[in-house]
Amino acid sequence: MLFINGSWMPAQSGHTFSSTDPATGEVLGVVADAGRADAVRALEAAQAAFGEWSRKTGHERSAVLYRAWELMLERQEELAKLMSREQGKPLRMARTEVRYAADFLLWFAEEAKRVYGETIPSARADQRFLVMRQPVGVASAITPWNYPISMLTRKIAPALAAGCTIVVKPAEQTPLCAIETIRVLDDAGVPSGVVNLVPSSDPVEVGDELVTNEVVRKVSFTGSTEVGRIIASRAAHGMKRVSMELGGHAPFIVFDDADPVRAAKGAAALKSLNSGQACICENRVFVHRSIAREFTEVLVERMGRMKSGHGLSDGVSIGPLIDLAAIDKMQRHVDDAVAKGAICAVGGKRLKGEEYDDGYFWAPTVLTGVGPDMLIYREETFGPIVPVIEFDDADDVVAMANDTTYGLAAYVYTQNLGRALRTAEALDFGMIGINDINPTSAAVPFGGVKQSGLGREGAREGLLEYLDTKVCGISMEAV
Numbered sequence: 001m002l003f004i005n006g007s008w009m010p011a012q013s014g015h016t017f018s019s020t021d022p023a024t025g026e027v028l029g030v031v032a033d034a035g036r037a038d039a040v041r042a043l044e045a046a047q048a049a050f051g052e053w054s055r056k057t058g059h060e061r062s063a064v065l066y067r068a069w070e071l072m073l074e075r076q077e078e079l080a081k082l083m084s085r086e087q088g089k090p091l092r093m094a095r096t097e098v099r100y101a102a103d104f105l106l107w108f109a110e111e112a113k114r115v116y117g118e119t120i121p122s123a124r125a126d127q128r129f130l131v132m133r134q135p136v137g138v139a140s141a142i143t144p145w146n147y148p149i150s151m152l153t154r155k156i157a158p159a160l161a162a163g164c165t166i167v168v169k170p171a172e173q174t175p176l177c178a179i180e181t182i183r184v185l186d187d188a189g190v191p192s193g194v195v196n197l198v199p200s201s202d203p204v205e206v207g208d209e210l211v212t213n214e215v216v217r218k219v220s221f222t223g224s225t226e227v228g229r230i231i232a233s234r235a236a237h238g239m240k241r242v243s244m245e246l247g248g249h250a251p252f253i254v255f256d257d258a259d260p261v262r263a264a265k266g267a268a269a270l271k272s273l274n275s276g277q278a279c280i281c282e283n284r285v286f287v288h289r290s291i292a293r294e295f296t297e298v299l300v301e302r303m304g305r306m307k308s309g310h311g312l313s314d315g316v317s318i319g320p321l322i323d324l325a326a327i328d329k330m331q332r333h334v335d336d337a338v339a340k341g342a343i344c345a346v347g348g349k350r351l352k353g354e355e356y357d358d359g360y361f362w363a364p365t366v367l368t369g370v371g372p373d374m375l376i377y378r379e380e381t382f383g384p385i386v387p388v389i390e391f392d393d394a395d396d397v398v399a400m401a402n403d404t405t406y407g408l409a410a411y412v413y414t415q416n417l418g419r420a421l422r423t424a425e426a427l428d429f430g431m432i433g434i435n436d437i438n439p440t441s442a443a444v445p446f447g448g449v450k451q452s453g454l455g456r457e458g459a460r461e462g463l464l465e466y467l468d469t470k471v472c473g474i475s476m477e478a479v
């Protein structure tokens with residue numbers, strides 16, 4: 001169903017599409033398939049609701065978001081199970097994602113009360129400047145399948161806190177998770193028209209309306225750099241504000257003074273995040289030659305013993321990939337690397353057998369001897385393959401890490417604090433983990449530089465993305 005102006009409804013065309021389990025191919029549900037006319041209707045509803053919602057106090061908006069946070073946590077288990085089935089991630093990780101999604105509701109419930117302005121001294125004695133922050137207006141959001149609940153709340157919560165209304169188009173692979181997320185907000189008392197949902201099997205038509213319709217003042221997109229580029233250029237015609245959370249190609253640097261065992265455990269755990277389908281997963285591991293053997297042994301052992309299977313099965317840490325195109329990409333990256341001299345130390349193939357035949361399972365893989373001429377050195381893999389590159393000169397490794405058009409997350413392992421900070425400062429990336437694989441939280445700004453994106457989500461900065469700045473110059477002369 002679509003959710004427009006506070007009601008669940010079919011698409012105007014009457015069309016539907018189905019959502020399937022990537023581990024089994026089972027159809028999980030059938031949902032309304034929005035077209036351009038539905039997107040227009042949803043935007044009109046958001047426009048109509050904007051006035052009243054934006055005039056509510058921050059405290060009133062906060063109370064609704066706070067209730068949504070409570071409800072999402074109450075529904076954690078059912079949401080996590082749905083996510084495991086629809087998107088494929090192991091249940092333990094799905095629970096973590098639901099809590100992460102709820103964190104944004106709580107964080108922005110709190111921030112809604114802190115939309116502070118400023119006063120600025122004037123050069124004129126008789127004048128004062130007052131700076132106000134006001135909601136930008138109707139926002140639209142286009143979200144990916146890999147984090148099918150948290151990528152919605154990361155956009156909806158700050159939009160609502162700021163006083164904006166919003167229309168969301170979720171990824172076509174995960175509409176059911178989006179529907180249940182919106183149900184939480186509806187049950188929490190979000191007024192009609194403030195949040196609207198238009199799942200669609202045709203992202204181009206609905207997406208384009210959400211990006212170009214003149215009522216939209218702000219477009220927030222999470223997904224691939226390729227699609228982000230199209231959306232940003234379309235939005236530019238209407239001079240709309242954009243936030244772009246795009247692809248990553250994270251370097252993971254292990255210096256010679258790092259603990260190779262701890263670093264290898266970190267690299268394996270980071271690659272298992274959402275079965276390698278996370279924008280912050282490492283995709284180039286640079287390890288100093290002097291500790292490469294010990295590091296690689298532990299990494300191979302850890303990756304080799306990861307159990308693949310349905311996200312709801314016990315002990316599984318790697319679920320299915322999202323579709324056949326993802327399997328094809330794994331094959332292409334492995335074949336290309338091996339043909340150019342890399343060694344496949346573990347994995348390297350699609351998993352076969354009764355448990356796997358109906359899904360898209362790729363064996364956790366480690367490639368050693370990877371070099372700059374290989375595809376995997378250049379492209380985001382988005383699956384459970386760790387490419388290992390040995391380096392000799394610490395002075396060169398930052399340049400190697402920066403040698404990419406991406407700039408989202410990067411990781412540094414060293415026991416030398418000065419080296420860690422110098423390296424963090426020199427890396428052209430938006431988020432740096434120092435001896436740590438999770439530099440994220442609702443409380444910190446998430447986002448990238450270069451072709452990994454524009455703007456930030458989460459933290460105070462995430463709220464500013466939905467606020468315009470207005471200045472008043474006030475004469476003190478008696479009138």
Ligand code: NAD
Pocket residue numbers: 142143144145146147169170171172203204206207208222223224225227228230231244245246247248278279380382408447448452453
């Ligand atoms: P995608 O770009 O294919 O799709 C993302 C969304 O865009 C989906 O809702 C899709 O339906 C829509 N879309 C596709 N074509 C469109 C078009 N022409 N016009 C409008 N909308 C369109 O990405 P994906 O495969 O769903 O997600 C994986 C990508 O997302 C990876 O590159 C990953 O790194 C990135 N990602 C980034 C972040 C981040 O915060 N930086 C977080 C998660 C995922």
